[in-house]
Amino acid sequence: MPISLPQSYDNLLKLNVKGNPLGYDVVCCLCGEAKSLFFTGRAVERGSVWLDENSQAVSITIHVPIAKCLACGGHSRVLSYEIFPYKAYTLAVIERCIDIYTAANSELGLRKTAEKIGGKAQPDHSTIWHWLCGMGERLYDRAGNSVMRKPPPATSLLIEESARKISSAIRQLWLNNPEIPSWKYKSISRKEQLSACAKLLNTAKLLFSEASYPLLKWQQSLTSLFYVTQWSFFTQKKFMSIQHFNNSQVTAISFQAPEEEMVNINLEMGGQNSARSPPNSNVEV
Numbered sequence: 001m002p003i004s005l006p007q008s009y010d011n012l013l014k015l016n017v018k019g020n021p022l023g024y025d026v027v028c029c030l031c032g033e034a035k036s037l038f039f040t041g042r043a044v045e046r047g048s049v050w051l052d053e054n055s056q057a058v059s060i061t062i063h064v065p066i067a068k069c070l071a072c073g074g075h076s077r078v079l080s081y082e083i084f085p086y087k088a089y090t091l092a093v094i095e096r097c098i099d100i101y102t103a104a105n106s107e108l109g110l111r112k113t114a115e116k117i118g119g120k121a122q123p124d125h126s127t128i129w130h131w132l133c134g135m136g137e138r139l140y141d142r143a144g145n146s147v148m149r150k151p152p153p154a155t156s157l158l159i160e161e162s163a164r165k166i167s168s169a170i171r172q173l174w175l176n177n178p179e180i181p182s183w184k185y186k187s188i189s190r191k192e193q194l195s196a197c198a199k200l201l202n203t204a205k206l207l208f209s210e211a212s213y214p215l216l217k218w219q220q221s222l223t224s225l226f227y228v229t230q231w232s233f234f235t236q237k238k239f240m241s242i243q244h245f246n247n248s249q250v251t252a253i254s255f256q257a258p259e260e261e262m263v264n265i266n267l268e269m270g271g272q273n274s275a276r277s278p279p280n281s282n283v284e285v
């Protein structure tokens with residue numbers, strides 16, 4: 001899990017000088033030691049999608065600094081608060097998509113939301129679907145976090161810390177689940193995910209009403225407390241169990257076997273040209 005600092009990307013590049021300490025309260029994700037992390041002056045390149053001055057999505061190559069831990073000798077990537085680990089899109093793009101789609105009285109669907117972002121790196125509507133799913137699940141601290149090496153802090157912890165340090169009014173706001181138009185969901189879990197995302201944006205706007213990107217501002221504020229990307233979330237196929245089922249083996253039970261004995265037959269799923277038994281034929285055991 002990369003380390004996240006409450007610095008902008010531009011500032012982070014300036015700090016990446018060999019021997020520069022990351023900060024005395026930044027803890028190594030590998031060994032848990034504090035005061036042991038130092039910039040190496042080296043960086044790795046990776047693609048990243050940001051919003052340009054016209055709020056359109058544009059893809060650029062960024063340099064992610066590498067830090068070394070003097071306690072364990074391990075290396076960690078260091079991200080600015082705008083960048084999500086393992087995701088090409090930065091938080092500003094994701095925040096804007098969630099805001100457009102879940103805002104009260106929003107009549108835009110996923111495709112229209114993507115079009116509204118625009119730009120050469122405009123996200124696909126299915127990508128936005130996954131973001132809403134992953135973020136929604138993350139806000140409930142449900143599936144997804146367990147597969148991450150170091151899960152982000154629990155949502156309840158972030159809300160409580162923000163209530164204590166920024167505004168206690170968010171405690172009450174967090175109890176209310178915004179209404180979502182019924183045409184935007186077909187299941188209760190999807191309704192919960194969308195409502196949670198809308199609540200996150202509403203809360204961010206209450207905390208940082210002056211900010212152009214309140215969730216991004218909130219992330220910066222929280223990163224100075226925890227040094228990991230606070231609102232990061234995981235998108236995985238597990239959330240779509242209906243579309244992506246485990247097709248390794250399926251067990252069928254036949255009632256046609258002799259002696260009325262139940263027989264287990266393993267049907268290889270996904271095999272090429274597998275023969276199908278005609279109706280009413282004897283089952284080979």
Ligand SMILES: [Zn+2]
Pocket residue numbers: 028029030031032033036069070071072073074
């Ligand atoms: Zn270490």
